[in-house]
Amino acid sequence: MKISPRTHLHIRLQNLAFTLLFLAVAGLLGWLSTRYSAQFDWTAGGRMTLSEASRKVLDMLPGPVKVTAYAREEKALRSRITDHVAKFSRHKPDLTLQFVNPDTQPDKIRELGISVDGELMVDYRNRSERVPDATETNLANALQRLAHAREQHVVFLEGHGDRSPKGHANHDLGQFGDELGRKGINLGMINLAVTPDIPDNTDLLVIAGPNVNLLAGEVKLIQDYVSRGGNLLWLAEPGDLHGLAPLAQQLGVQFLPGLVVDASTQLFGIDDPTFALVAEYPPHAVTMGFDAMTLFPKAAAMTAEGESGDFERNVLLSTLRRSWTETGPVEGKIQFDADRGEHEGPLTIGYSLTRPIERPAPAAAEGQPKPEQKPKEQRIVVTGDGDFLANSFLGNGGNLELGLNVIHWLTENDQFINIPAKTARDRSLNLSDLAASLIGLGYLILLPVALIATGATIWFKRRRR
Numbered sequence: 001m002k003i004s005p006r007t008h009l010h011i012r013l014q015n016l017a018f019t020l021l022f023l024a025v026a027g028l029l030g031w032l033s034t035r036y037s038a039q040f041d042w043t044a045g046g047r048m049t050l051s052e053a054s055r056k057v058l059d060m061l062p063g064p065v066k067v068t069a070y071a072r073e074e075k076a077l078r079s080r081i082t083d084h085v086a087k088f089s090r091h092k093p094d095l096t097l098q099f100v101n102p103d104t105q106p107d108k109i110r111e112l113g114i115s116v117d118g119e120l121m122v123d124y125r126n127r128s129e130r131v132p133d134a135t136e137t138n139l140a141n142a143l144q145r146l147a148h149a150r151e152q153h154v155v156f157l158e159g160h161g162d163r164s165p166k167g168h169a170n171h172d173l174g175q176f177g178d179e180l181g182r183k184g185i186n187l188g189m190i191n192l193a194v195t196p197d198i199p200d201n202t203d204l205l206v207i208a209g210p211n212v213n214l215l216a217g218e219v220k221l222i223q224d225y226v227s228r229g230g231n232l233l234w235l236a237e238p239g240d241l242h243g244l245a246p247l248a249q250q251l252g253v254q255f256l257p258g259l260v261v262d263a264s265t266q267l268f269g270i271d272d273p274t275f276a277l278v279a280e281y282p283p284h285a286v287t288m289g290f291d292a293m294t295l296f297p298k299a300a301a302m303t304a305e306g307e308s309g310d311f312e313r314n315v316l317l318s319t320l321r322r323s324w325t326e327t328g329p330v331e332g333k334i335q336f337d338a339d340r341g342e343h344e345g346p347l348t349i350g351y352s353l354t355r356p357i358e359r360p361a362p363a364a365a366e367g368q369p370k371p372e373q374k375p376k377e378q379r380i381v382v383t384g385d386g387d388f389l390a391n392s393f394l395g396n397g398g399n400l401e402l403g404l405n406v407i408h409w410l411t412e413n414d415q416f417i418n419i420p421a422k423t424a425r426d427r428s429l430n431l432s433d434l435a436a437s438l439i440g441l442g443y444l445i446l447l448p449v450a451l452i453a454t455g456a457t458i459w460f461k462r463r464r465r
Helices: 005-033 052-059 075-091 106-112 136-147 174-182 216-227 245-251 263-268 399-410 433-464
Strands: 065-070 095-100 119-124 127-131 152-157 185-190 204-208 232-235 253-255 259-262 275-278 294-297 302-304 312-318 323-326 348-358 375-383
Touching (some): 052 136, 174 185, 174 399, 204 216, 216 232, 245 253, 245 375, 259 263, 375 399
Parallel strands (some): 065 095, 152 185, 152 204, 232 375
Antiparallel strands (some): 275 294
């Protein structure tokens, strides 16, 4: 086909118009990319995006958050800090990051106590938290501590062989105590035989499985604390209450004789029948939206009987139907025996108690009307087992999350309920020696040989044509 000069001119004009339009579109896309951004995380487990727990914490922080990184002019360090903080700032645009070279401000560094290159200082509403290393877990925990409107004081009873929140033995609560500390909750210990007074700033008193009888005076102090409206967490154990029977009577809770055994555990590969499973939860603020299975080793069942004052009692934890209270030795083949006074499941192993109380009204300024006295809710939780929070069993199922929910509810921080503890993602790949050998043989020998053989076959066939 012969192209005339006119047709040739039209083709050139079309090519020129296409080129100009293409450049205009490319320029427009480049301009839009400076004002809008879209990111997609295709990594395993979403490593480059915030977890749901971190997003919930950020949602509880209205107002700007300032992060100051004290890091030297080292590109790799500053880039790592920027990447971690950027995950938070993408969800909360008013979270800003500023770098300060510690070598330029030595006096301020000494005043702040900065000792690690790359340490962060997070500021929110005139309060600060130090973060030694820029990881999502550390930042989220610091932000959650700042989200507390005031300091929280949780006091553990000691002096009777109780489980310690600072202990490292299998039966202690050291790991759980460390997690509470990371959440901004101050932990204290009190021996009522030495200090016969529970501090007024106590937000929660914890009785964690004493092994020695409490003195009558100590029990009276605890009862008075409850009568005044103090919040209480009682982690009881099967058997002897070690002098706390008057407290159980005050709360209207009765512990059943025997040990809870659960035949359902065999379905989950647990051979010990003294491990009770809780898989379903009644409607309650502590367990709202919580669906993880929890494990309670050696638990005692309870019933709500007798007077409980003006407390409202609600079932918080109950076992599965194939459980019962075993009053005999747990050895060999065991079975339910109603003639021995055993109770058949489902069994209650946790109660929550609430009642409205009056908080003291603040003093009114001169010439101003007296502020209205606002009601407050007293909260108490009694469980028939404390092992589920012990170092040995804290990592089973949802034990840790349930424990945190209970503490947050008892300290009246309902907004923190169902914010799970952030755990490190497992990025390790464990292979047996045989599997590693097969992979090495396949990729280092068989695959290269196959490629060479394929290439040689194709080359010979083409030469024969």
